[in-house]
Amino acid sequence: MTTTAIRQDLDADGILLLTIDCPGLSMNVINADLATELAAAVRRIKTDDAVKGAVLTSGKASGFVAGADLKGMNFQGDAAAAESSGKSKMAKLFEGVSSLNMLLRSLETAGKPVAVALNGLALGGGLEIALACHYRVVADNPKIVLGLPEVLVGLFPGAGGTQRLPRIMGVQPALMYLLQGKNMSPQEALGFGVVHEVAPLAEVVDRAKAWVKANPTKATQPWDEKSFKFPGGAGAMNPNFAQTFIGGNAMAHKQSQGNMNQIKAILSCVYEGAQLPFDTALRLESKYFAKVVADPQSSNMIRSLFVSKQAAEKGARRPKTVPPMKTKKVGMLGAGLMGAGIAMVSAQAGIEVVLLDRDQAAADKGKQYTADRLARRRTSPEKTAEILGRIHATTKYEDLKGCDLIIEAVFESREIKADVTRATEAVVGADTIFGSNTSTLPITGLAEAWSKPENFIGIHFFSPVEKMPLVEIIVGKRTGQEAIAKALDYVAQIKKTPIVVNDSRGFYTSRCFGTFVQEGLAMLGEGVTPALIENVAKQMGMPVGPLAVNDEVGLDLSYKVGQQTKKDLGDAYKPGPGEAVIEKMMELGRHGRKNGKGFYAYPEDGSPKHLWPELSAQFPVAANQPTPAEVRERLLYRQLVETARCFAEGVLETPEDGDLGAIFGWGFMPQSGGPFSAMDTTGIETVVKTLDRMAQQHGERFAPPKLLRDMAAKAETFYGNAAKKAA
Numbered sequence: 134m135t136t137t138a139i140r141q142d143l144d145a146d147g148i149l150l151l152t153i154d155c156p157g158l159s160m161n162v163i164n165a166d167l168a169t170e171l172a173a174a175v176r177r178i179k180t181d182d183a184v185k186g187a188v189l190t191s192g193k194a195s196g197f198v199a200g201a202d203l204k205g206m207n208f209q210g211d212a213a214a215a216e217s218s219g220k221s222k223m224a225k226l227f228e229g230v231s232s233l234n235m236l237l238r239s240l241e242t243a244g245k246p247v248a249v250a251l252n253g254l255a256l257g258g259g260l261e262i263a264l265a266c267h268y269r270v271v272a273d274n275p276k277i278v279l280g281l282p283e284v285l286v287g288l289f290p291g292a293g294g295t296q297r298l299p300r301i302m303g304v305q306p307a308l309m310y311l312l313q314g315k316n317m318s319p320q321e322a323l324g325f326g327v328v329h330e331v332a333p334l335a336e337v338v339d340r341a342k343a344w345v346k347a348n349p350t351k352a353t354q355p356w357d358e359k360s361f362k363f364p365g366g367a368g369a370m371n372p373n374f375a376q377t378f379i380g381g382n383a384m385a386h387k388q389s390q391g392n393m394n395q396i397k398a399i400l401s402c403v404y405e406g407a408q409l410p411f412d413t414a415l416r417l418e419s420k421y422f423a424k425v426v427a428d429p430q431s432s433n434m435i436r437s438l439f440v441s442k443q444a445a446e447k448g449a450r451r452p453k454t455v456p457p458m459k460t461k462k463v464g465m466l467g468a469g470l471m472g473a474g475i476a477m478v479s480a481q482a483g484i485e486v487v488l489l490d491r492d493q494a495a496a497d498k499g500k501q502y503t504a505d506r507l508a509r510r511r512t513s514p515e516k517t518a519e520i521l522g523r524i525h526a527t528t529k530y531e532d533l534k535g536c537d538l539i540i541e542a543v544f545e546s547r548e549i550k551a552d553v554t555r556a557t558e559a560v561v562g563a564d565t566i567f568g569s570n571t572s573t574l575p576i577t578g579l580a581e582a583w584s585k586p587e588n589f590i591g592i593h594f595f596s597p598v599e600k601m602p603l604v605e606i607i608v609g610k611r612t613g614q615e616a617i618a619k620a621l622d623y624v625a626q627i628k629k630t631p632i633v634v635n636d637s638r639g640f641y642t643s644r645c646f647g648t649f650v651q652e653g654l655a656m657l658g659e660g661v662t663p664a665l666i667e668n669v670a671k672q673m674g675m676p677v678g679p680l681a682v683n684d685e686v687g688l689d690l691s692y693k694v695g696q697q698t699k700k701d702l703g704d705a706y707k708p709g710p711g712e713a714v715i716e717k718m719m720e721l722g723r724h725g726r727k728n729g730k731g732f733y734a735y736p737e738d739g740s741p742k743h744l745w746p747e748l749s750a751q752f753p754v755a756a757n758q759p760t761p762a763e764v765r766e767r768l769l770y771r772q773l774v775e776t777a778r779c780f781a782e783g784v785l786e787t788p789e790d791g792d793l794g795a796i797f798g799w800g801f802m803p804q805s806g807g808p809f810s811a812m813d814t815t816g817i818e819t820v821v822k823t824l825d826r827m828a829q830q831h832g833e834r835f836a837p838p839k840l841l842r843d844m845a846a847k848a849e850t851f852y853g854n855a856a857k858k859a860a
Contacts, residue, residue, distance in 0.1 A: 139170040140192065141177070147185030148342050149178060154192030161193055163233065163258045164202040171262075172236055179243045186345035186352075189266060190250040190338050196277070197249075200257025201233075203286065203439050226427055231419035233258065233292045237265035238415060246352045248341035252334060254278050256316075261292040264301070267351060268344045269327070271319045272334040279327065280316035287434025287804070289395045291422035295402035296414045300356045301326050303365035304407060305377045311399050312385055326364075356411050367407040378404055392674045392804040394425050429814045433806025436852075437796060441789040442630055448621060450606075450633040450790070455618035460484055460626060464536035464561065466553050468499025468526065471570055472542040474598025477503040480523040482627045487533055488526045496526035506599060533560045538623055540592055542570040545694060547578065547701075554582035566619040568592035572643045573694050576609035576636045587613035590620050593640065595798060603797035604629045609636045630797055632790040634779075638698065641784055641791070645775045645808075646799035648834075650691070652771040653679025654711025656764065660755030663732065663744050669764040674802035679768070680744075684731035689724040691715050710834065717751060766823070767831065769811075772801065774824055774835055776808040780851070781840035788813075788851040813850040821845045 140152040151174050155161045178187050191197045220228070240247060240262075248268035255263050255271075260279055263269050271277060281290045281298065289295060290311065299307040302325040309315065322328045332340045355361050367374050382400060389396050398421040406414035425431050461484065465476045468490040476486045476499060490496040503524060507517045525532060533539070539561060543553050550569065557567070563585040569576060570593055580589035591607025604624045608617060617633065624631040634641040653666050657680065667678030676682075683691060692715050699706045718724075718731070723745075725731035733742040759767075776795065779785045792807020805811040812820050821842055827835040844850070 137170065138167045139174055141174060143183060144342075146342070146346050147183055148345050149174075149181075149184045149187040150338070150342070151187055151189045152192045153189065153198060159193070160195045161191055161198040161259070162200060162202040163198060163262075168233060168236065171240075175236065175240050175243060178240070178245055178247070184245065185349060186246040186248070188248045188250055188338060188341040188345060189262065190341070191252050194253065196253025196259075197251045197255040198259025198262060199254065200259050200283070203435050223423060223427065227419055227423040230291055230422045230426060231416070233261075234415050234419050237262060237293055238412070241265045241267065241354050242357070244352050246345045246348050246350075248345050250337040250341040251277070251279070251328070252337055256280055257283055257290065258292050261290055261294045261297070264297040264327075265293060267354060268329050268341065268348070270330045270332055270337045270341045270344075271322060271328045272337050273319060273331045274334065275318055275320070277319050278316035279319070279322050280314065281311060282314035282316070284312060284393075284395050284399065285314040286439045287393075287395055287431040287806075288425065289399045289402070289422065291418060293415060293418065295399060295418050296406050296411065297356075298327070299367075299403055299407060300361070300363060300411075304363060304367055304374060304403060305365060305381075308377065308381055308399075308403060311403070312381070312396060363407060369408065374407070389804075390672050390674060392802070394428055394430050394804075398422070398425050430804055430806070433810040433814060434804065437789075437792040437806045437810060438803065441793055442797075444789070445630055445632065445793060446625065448625065450617075450631070450787075451621045452614040452618050455614050458615065458619040458622045460538045460619070460623045462487070462536045462538075463623070464533040464539040464557065465489065465499075465542070466539065466557060467542040467544075467570075468496045469542065470502075471594060471596060471598060472540075473499035473502035474596065475540055475542060475570070475594055476500070476524055477506065477520075477599055478627045478629075480520045484523065484626065486524045487536060488524055489530065489533065490526075490528065493526070493528050496528060500524050500526040530556050530560045533557060536561055537565065538619060539565055539567045540570055541568070542594075545571065545573065545690070545697065547574060547697070550574070550579055551582040554579070558583055563588060566590065566616050568620055570594055573639045574697070575638055576607045577611065580609050580611060586611040588616050590616040591636070591640065592620050592623075593642070595642075601797070602630045603642075603794060604631050605640060605642050605794060605798065606631050606633045607636055607640050608633060630793060632794045632798075633786070634790060634794070635784050635786070637779075637782065637784045638701075641776075641779050642794050642798035644784075645772055645779065645795065648771045648775045649675070649768060649799065650679045650683050650686075651709045651711040652767050654683070654714040655709075656759075656767065657732075657748070657752050658711060658714045660753055661764065662754055662758055663748050663752075665758065665761065665764060666768075667744070669761050670768055672761070673765050673769060674804055675768070676800035680732035684725040684733050687725045687727055688715055688718050688731055689727075692719050710832070714752065721751070766827070769802075770820075770824060770827055770835060773808050773812055773820065774837060774841075777812070777820075777841050778838050780809075781838040788855050791851075809851040813852055817841060817849065818845040 138155045142150045153161050155167060178184050247266045249263045249266040251263060251271040254277055260281055281294045283289050295311060319331045323331050330340060365373055385396050385400060402418050402421050406417050409417060463479050463484055464487045465472050466489050468488050476488045479486050488496055488499050490499060504521055539557055541550060541553060543549055563583060567583050567589050569579050569591050572593060576591040580586035583589045589609060590612050593605035593607060595601035595603055606620045621631055639647060656666050657663060663680060667680055670678040695712060723730040726735060729735040732745060734745045735742050776791055785791045788809035791809045795801035795807045796803050801808060821837045824835050824837040
């Protein structure tokens with residue numbers, strides 16, 4: 134029998150080999166076609182007497198199954214169809230999300246032994262399919278990963294994962310993988326009992342078949358046996374179980390601040406499900422899953438953290454008419470923190486690097502940055518030598534000959550940048566693509582130092598480069614298509630996530646991130662308690678408070694950027710609400726973490742940092758304090774209005790770039806899906822009304838742009854407009 138997504142082959146021993154091979158896809162994913170054909174296969178296993186057992190495997194070298202087709206998920210649409218069926222929306226939604234759960238339950242209770250032969254990765258729903266099989270064999274390849282990463286995109290394993298994994302490996306270790314979305318290697322999976330056997334790739338199907346043939350009566354899962362007990366114990370009266378959830382709840386809340394629906398659902402599913410019969414536990418899981426996907430939070434997170442991210446990494450914004458432009462040798466101007474990090478990720482990607490600085494000691498220090506970090510990661514000596522061998526530290530511009538991409542990361546001064554730009558062009562020629570890593574200075578102005586401005590582009594990294602996933606590509610007024618393509622191809626080579634924005638002061642990320650910091654400084658200057666500002670920021674989902682992050686960036690850098698902006702704009706310059714605070718800190722010699730003195734104190738004995746006790750003396754605390762909700766509103770809406778202005782001014786062309794840049798660039802509330810998703814979810818009319826009120830209370834910086842007013846009047850959304858534009 135031949136099917137579209139699953140080939141069925143019955144051998145002489147009565148073992149039905151089900152080979153999953155979704156047509157037209159590089160990787161198997163669970164979509165409607167696969168689910169339909171898997172259901173037909175399960176019916177055959179149950180009803181066909183010629184079938185003595187079954188083995189599932191993949192027909193793709195890329196792996197088994199990568200999970201559900203998140204791009205095709207439309208739970209909200211399923212719920213909307215409830216009216217015609219006479220069921221409530223939640224009842225219809227529950228029915229839809231529980232279908233795969235019930236299908237896998239049918240597979241493991243079909244009455245015949247079922248094994249799975251994993252020839253590659255099994256993630257999300259793919260691993261859940263495997264867990265529903267009675268025996269699991271995986272190929273012996275350390276690069277293979279098995280895991281349930283749904284938590285990272287606003288979901289959780291909803292096809293039995295929260296029930297089977299704890300019953301296999303125990304509640305405590307299972308929670309570590311479920312809550313963090315961690316993957317495990319074949320050997321780790323074997324140690325935990327997640328798989329039963331690790332075998333050479335060429336033998337996985339034969340080993341699975343051999344087990345089915347040798348165990349014709351082993352068609353029952355351990356949790357369906359009367360004698361079953363959870364590894365490590367379970368139940369509200371079990372001390373280990375109780376302690377796991379006491380600690381687990383506290384740690385989960387510390388990491389998520391209670392903002393992530395899926396994390397709370399995982400804890401509930403595992404805690405409650407462990408105390409219920411298995412079939413009831415599966416229904417409980419589907420109930421929580423329906424509740425999670427009914428909330429806009431999940432669809433917003435899926436769109437930004439998965440769909441938009443993948444599209445960006447696959448070149449959604451790349452000019453289609455320009456052929457591939459692979460970078461072979463990059464010239465890195467400046468071996469400071471940023472330049473050294475860019476050199477490292479480039480060399481790791483197999484790109485030759487010329488790391489240039491004004492003296493050899495500085496250049497060598499930049500190269501040592503890579504050596505130090507590879508040592509911390511315990512990279513093998515052979516691999517370390519290979520990577521370091523690609524980095525040539527020098528002071529000679531002549532060494533830049535042969536570079537097909539230049540990236541500049543020198544001091545944030547227009548004059549200094551112009552000098553190194555001209556010196557570089559004299560060696561490599563103006564036909565070479567030149568990228569500036571400036572975080573604030575407009576690209577169009579910097580491009581004046583390059584005789585072919587069409588080959589000049591902004592390539593803005595974030596610190597630390599090796600950890601931060603985002604790269605902001607800035608298009609100047611005269612930047613050409615080849616420069617855009619070259620920059621995006623380079624970002625793909627180093628495996629980063631790009632966004633493309635148009636030129637302006639501060640571009641998108643620095644400009645909007647700056648409003649978060651500035652609003653925190655403004656409140657400090659007004660007498661708001663520093664701890665209230667910092668704690669509310671973290672509780673709303675920001676990685677750290679505005680005072681802490683300003684310390685990390687450097688108060689002196691904020692001051693210098695402000696001075697350069699004031700010089701550039703002249704009479705048009707308008708002081709920011711927090712500018713006086715920065716000036717005061719500079720007078721006090723407090724530059725941030727770099728000199729151990731900022732808004733925080735950094736004890737010399739290495740104990741944790743804490744807010745500088747003298748802050749209240751320098752910025753007296755007001756008698757009347759705002760509520761946490763009022764502080765949150767100011768920190769949130771100041772960012773929202775600035776992102777909307779960037780869109781209105783054409784700095785941003787798509788809401789996808791805006792949401793990706795916010796989450797991955799400055800850590801904007803990931804549970805929201807990004808500022809544009811947040812505004813769409815709140816409702817543009819509500820956003821405008823809130824901004825109007827805040828503008829009256831706190832100043833014109835909160836005034837909504839005309840774009841938002843027009844959208845509110847027409848009941849439009851950012852993503853709705855984007856869809857219309859694409860159509």
